[in-house]
Amino acid sequence: MRVFLSILLLLPALCFGQAARQNDNQITIGTKETIHSAILKEDRHLWVYVPKSGDGAKTRYPVMYLLDGEAFFTSMAGTVDYLSGQGKMPEMIIVGIENTGRVRDLTPTHYPFWASGEPANDLKSSGGGPNFMAFLEKEVMPYIEKRYQTQPYRMFVGHSLGGLTVLQALVHQPALFTSYVAIDPSIWWDKQLIMKQAEKALTQKDYATESLFYAVANTMEKGMDTVRVVQDKTQDNHNVRNHLLFRETLRKSKNLAWAWKYYPEDNHGSVPFPAQYDALRYFFKKYELDKDLKDSTVTVDYLKNHFRTVSALLQYQVLPSAGTVNALGYIALGNKQYARAYQFFKLNLDNYPADGNLHDSMGDYYVAIGDKKKAMEAFRKALSLEEVAETRRKLKSLEAGR
Structure with missing residues (x-):
């Protein structure tokens, strides 16, 4: 027998060192690959993790497309590797998409203003979201599906403006992915445009084959709570207030399987880590065997x-x-x-x-x-x-x- 067993809204977290598969004196977690995008007219880097059992094997895997890949690739790959090793979810290929122009790519419209309405020089490049999604659908996905052994199940994960991009895909291209993870999404963008679009789409389209995990960070003022914030009108509390309103839209959705979770101990920067874990546990809660392996009724x-x-x-x-x-x-x-x-x-x-x-x-x-x-x-x-x-x-x- 062998082993079997604000600026904050614009900037992703810092990237940490890679770790996982050992080769001599190096420990690596995946490969960094470059493809040229005819749509975006530039080279783009992809960070690709393939399960250890996939080395030279014919096993096919579901695929996760992860925005802000350089920030979240390591933590997500580690989480997937561990949970799949515990039998709590399937092994997955992870494709982290590295940024070149984050504001440009992860915003659906040109809107050079902060949530308060103040002009923002940092947002002048905004509005390239449709091109970025075309790049993802027509160039990245075919590249991955040709090069790797993939299953049709696709997950889309994004934080902040990336979370906004995830919601845009859910509303406008729901069949592109099977599951969606929106982590503290920037739904304030362009006067809450995504909220208005979702109000219409989620109540009219049939989402019987899609699911969503929606994570919310605590960005409220000290002393504020999720009950009083709904009636609060101050700008400092608009994020949580908008997320609560979006939850009401989700409650009206047609057949969409969804979970909405508030993280009172986490801010916008720290919430991705616990949310990644919770999202995977939510989507795959029926994956794990519901009996102990020593149970004699396991046949x-x-x-x-x-x-x-x-x-x-x-x-x-x-x-x-x-x-x-x-x-x-x-x-x-x-x-x-x-x-x-x-x-x-x-x-x-x-x-x-x-x-x-x-x-x-x-x-x-x-x-x-x-x-x-x-x-x-x-x-x-x-x-x-x-x-x-x-x-x-x-x-x-x-x-x-x-």
């Missing part, structure tokens, strides 16, 4: 039925992870429930026939029941797929009659 049929439900949720076929099923097989083997162990190991091989580790596991099963011939066949098959010292040792031991 092959239970797994198949559970992942039929998960497949319906994600809108593509999802198989139980090899690691989870392998764990179940070894639990049964340890309890000398040999027929039960065989069923789990066989399910894994049916789903992942080219995984050498799973043939190794089946070899362990045959050793346990005393079928030396089939055990050696299983170990040889495993070694034909991947040379592993432990498997080689077990095969030599059987060949030597030990």
Whole structure:
């Protein structure tokens, strides 16, 4: 058995060092790739994370498109890697889109004014949102889907002006993504234009196949609360007030699955980190098995039925992870429930026939029941797929009659 188991509104958080996959003395989390955009007439950098199990494998993954990629790539990749490793969500490819002109790309209209109405030189480049979305749809997505093994499930994540861009896509191009994460979105933009557009679109369009997670930071004055802020008219409290009003629009939406969460202990800059985690837990709350692996009622049929439900949720076929099923097989083997162990190991091989580790596991099963011939066949098959010292040792031991 081997291992199975304001300016604040405009600027993203600082980017921290990458970490995850180790190669000699370097630890990396992904690759930085450059594509030329004919639409934007410039080169653009993409930060791409592929699950560790995807190295050279044929497994296909859902894809997350992450705005402000240089700021949030590391934290998001770490969160996805950990949660998927715990069986709480599927593994995902993450595509972080690095900024060149953030105000230009993440604003839907030209509006060189702050929320207060004061002129803003920093916003004079605004209004390039439609071009940016065309770049994302017609250049980035085809590039990723041609280069990587992808599933049709797409998630769109953005913070601040990026959150505004996410809401723009939900309202105007809902079929482009399956799930949407708007983190403290700048809905004040252009006199709350997105609120007016959403009021119409969310109540008229059928959003049966889309879902939204909406995160709100505490940007109110000290002493203000979410009850009194609705009646408050001061500029300092407009963000939370607008978010509460947007929640009322969500309540009127047609079939949209959504969650709205307020973070009283987090400001605009700190809210992305907890919101990333909560969004993933919300979207994939039905993904995790609802029984402990040691529960005797966890059977092959239970797994198949559970992942039929998960497949319906994600809108593509999802198989139980090899690691989870392998764990179940070894639990049964340890309890000398040999027929039960065989069923789990066989399910894994049916789903992942080219995984050498799973043939190794089946070899362990045959050793346990005393079928030396089939055990050696299983170990040889495993070694034909991947040379592993432990498997080689077990095969030599059987060949030597030990």
